[in-house]
Amino acid sequence: MSARRLLYVLSAIAIFHLTGCATYGNGVQQALTAVDQGDYTAAATQIESTLSADGKDRLLYNLELGVIRHLEGNYAESNRLLEDAARITEALKKRQLRDTLMVMMSNPRNADYAGNTHEEMMIYYYKALNYLAIAGTLPYGNARQDAVEGARIESRRLLLRLQALRNNEGSYNQYKDKEERTFSKVMDVFSVLVGNLVDTEDLTYRDDALAHYLTGVSFEMNREFDNARISYLKAAESYESGYAEQFQLGSGMAAQAWMDAARMMQRAGFTDAEIQTATAGKLSAAQQSELNDLEGKGQVLVIEHKGRVPEKKELNLQLSINPNLRALELQPYFFEYSQEEINWFYLLYADKMFYGLVADYLNATRNFRVDFFTKTIFLGPLYDTAESMGLTNAVGNSLRVAVPYYARPVEYGQSQLSVGQQSWSLDPAASPQLMAIQEQMKNAGPEIRAALSRAAVKALTAAAIGSQDSSGLLAFAGKLAAQLTDAAETRSWLLLPGEIQIRRLFLEPGDHTLTLDSRLTGQQRTQRQKQLTLQEDDIQLWTVRTNGSTTHVDAPVSEPKQNNPTPIESSPPHDPTSKPTRRLPTKE
Structure with missing residues (x-):
């Protein structure tokens, strides 16, 4: 190839990149706006017209469309898309090395998008959630049991994948040929680039407490109480051992997991003495009182997905x-x-x-x-x-x-769940936005x-x-x-929530009206209601997506009687940015 011809090729690549990148960003933004407005049909159409089902962004096609189908209640189709996404990301990891030369001479956006670690984990989270939602619509029987088993399998796949990542971390160096490749020699020159302020080991995504918790829910829905006990214990230990601290979630979910473990011990036939020994110092006085007042009640598990992960x-x-x-x-x-x-x-x-x-x-x-x-x-x-x-x-x-x-993470306020004149705060259970930012830092x-x-x-x-x-x-x-032709890799799964919050209620059988009062950023606030009929020993799931652009500032409303030990208004809002639970170790 002549010098001028090679120059023309490079210029063509530059023009292609500059035009193609804008089309991708504009198209995705239109889909995001449609989701915020609750127009899932328009959002799906935008994704299908902007991203290719078999192109370099095919993983994102399945991920974004999978969330849209989840939001519109088409759980089976959502799972099909997400399973395709899981297969794509696994296959792409095996061929990433073949894309090295193309990326080296252009930029990462011209290669197939293989996803990030937290995105891969969230595939299994959404699949588990889909199965739980399906199970909640079915009577006790084989079909419900199959759906519950599906949720359990996806939670376990998530945890097994995390374990595999911990055991098999590799580096670019293992693929390079130091003697023959110019790129490898240049990498040697830049290998002396050091001086990061943060200790990246402190940012490693090591476990997923929420996955353990959802596994416990699936076992409990299938009346496997001792297996549920074990999963809830693992969730509690994971939240307490570092997961809640790393992702700045507070202590609420750990307390809830301990409460659920104690409940399962009751259902599995453990004595009061055994329960007290296993949960010593873990249950509040209010939880201990509630533990003795659950006979004949049903359950509602509310999972709120707040906002969106930030864009790279x-x-x-x-x-x-x-x-x-x-x-x-x-x-x-x-x-x-x-x-x-x-x-x-x-x-x-x-x-x-x-x-x-x-x-x-x-x-x-x-x-x-x-x-x-x-x-x-x-x-x-x-x-x-x-x-x-x-x-x-x-x-x-x-x-x-x-x-x-990434810009700094968004600060989300607390949400209140009310039934009648009683109200409970939702607890932060996971933070996909901090997962994304910390992974990019790492x-x-x-x-x-x-x-x-x-x-x-x-x-x-x-x-x-x-x-x-x-x-x-x-x-x-x-x-x-x-x-x-140079550009950074700014693609990511943009329909992931910024934060996941949870509240579990134990209510008398009968008809109930649930009101969710969500506070997002600043003065943004929105309310939603759900009517449900609860039966004894039933578990119902209410999954809510709360987006900032659809919220509004409400007129002052009277606050119902609080059913949690500390009134919501007197406690500071969850702040994932300015008040971290610990300092990151420094390297100077």
């Missing part, structure tokens, strides 16, 4: 050579940055404390100053390697690098190394093209085309 955005960075330091320097493009972009850059990339001071002090080309917006990558002996490869000349004073980032190091390497390889290619043209036009145009 693109952060543009500038890479340059500092020959005085024999180093690379990375900083945001200051003419276009926002505060959230600077926050993300500083948190995950910028030089911190002593390391940054040393870099500034050693840089004889500028006055000594403290620079919090630069990442200095000292190459040491690798500088000679970079120079001999032509990398230092190819990078020059400016090379654009694109990485994904992957930030490997992703920026790959992005730097991708940009550098394209710059080397452009320089090689330019060497055939004395005018320098090809070199300039080639570098421009290479930078236009």
Whole structure:
């Protein structure tokens, strides 16, 4: 291929990327808006027309459409789509290496989207929820038992997949050929990129307490009380051992799981003494009193999906050579940055404390100053390697690098569930938005190394093209085309809820009107009602999706009598951003 022809190919790729990306984003946004408005038919039509069922976004096609079918109550079709998604993500993991060259010469968006860890786990969550919803519509019998078994299988698949991920974590290095591949050599140069502020081990998604809890629900619905006891105990222990702390959920779900474990001990025939011993110090006085007043009652399990996970955005960075330091320097493009972009850059990339001071002090080309917006990558002996490869000349004073980032998570308020004159607060049970953000933080190091390497390889290619043209036009145009093709991976499953909240009620048999008063962000508030007829020993599920754009500010309403120990209005709202339950360990 001639130099000019290769340049034309790169330019065509750039044009294709710039036009195709906009179409994808606009189409998905229209579907999201339709979901917020409750128009699921329009949302499904938008997804089907925007995403291809067999294209590079086929995983997202099945994921987004699977949630839409769940929301409209078509649980069987939702499960079919989500099972297809599970097969797709498994198959794509086996072929990701084959896409390396294409990604290296363009950007990750031109490869098949294989999903993230939390997205894969949420596939099984939604499938389990679908089966529980199906079971709730059926009388006791074989069909109901099959649906309950389906929910249990999906919960176990989730937990088994998490265990497999913990046991089989790999790195890009195991796939590379250090002796023969240019990309591998460039990766070696950028392997010295260190200095993340957060301890990524602290962000690892290690267990799923909610999956244990739903497994317990499925066992209880099938009257397997001792198996339910074991699952509820695992849920309680998981919430207490780190899951609630990592995802800033508070202690409510752990207390509920302990209560449910005690109930199952009652149903399984354990003595009062055995129950007291097993739950010592775990049940409040109100729970102990309620435990003795459950005979003949039915149950309602309310699961609220609040808001949406945030969208990934693109952060543009500038890479340059500092020959005085024999180093690379990375900083945001200051003419276009926002505060959230600077926050993300500083948190995950910028030089911190002593390391940054040393870099500034050693840089004889500028006055000594403290620079919090630069990442200095000292190459040491690798500088000679970079120079001999032509990398230092190819990078020059400016090379654009694109990485994904998230804005700060949304703060969701509490929700109240009322029946008659009594009201209960819902407890945060899981936070998909924090799962997504923490996973991106954990992957930030490997992703920026790959992005730097991708940009550098394209710059080397452009320089090689330019060497055939004395005018320098090809070199300039080639570098421009290479930078236009660069883009961060901003695709993600956007119909996941931001937060999942739960409340379990024990009510007398008969007709009931449930009112859910949801507070989202700021003054946004909405109310929904559900009529149901509850039978003795029955378990009914009410799943609610609450979206910010469909909410409104209500006039003041009278607050029903609280049935929880602490009145809702006197306790602070759940805050996943400004009041974390712990500090992340630092590396300086």
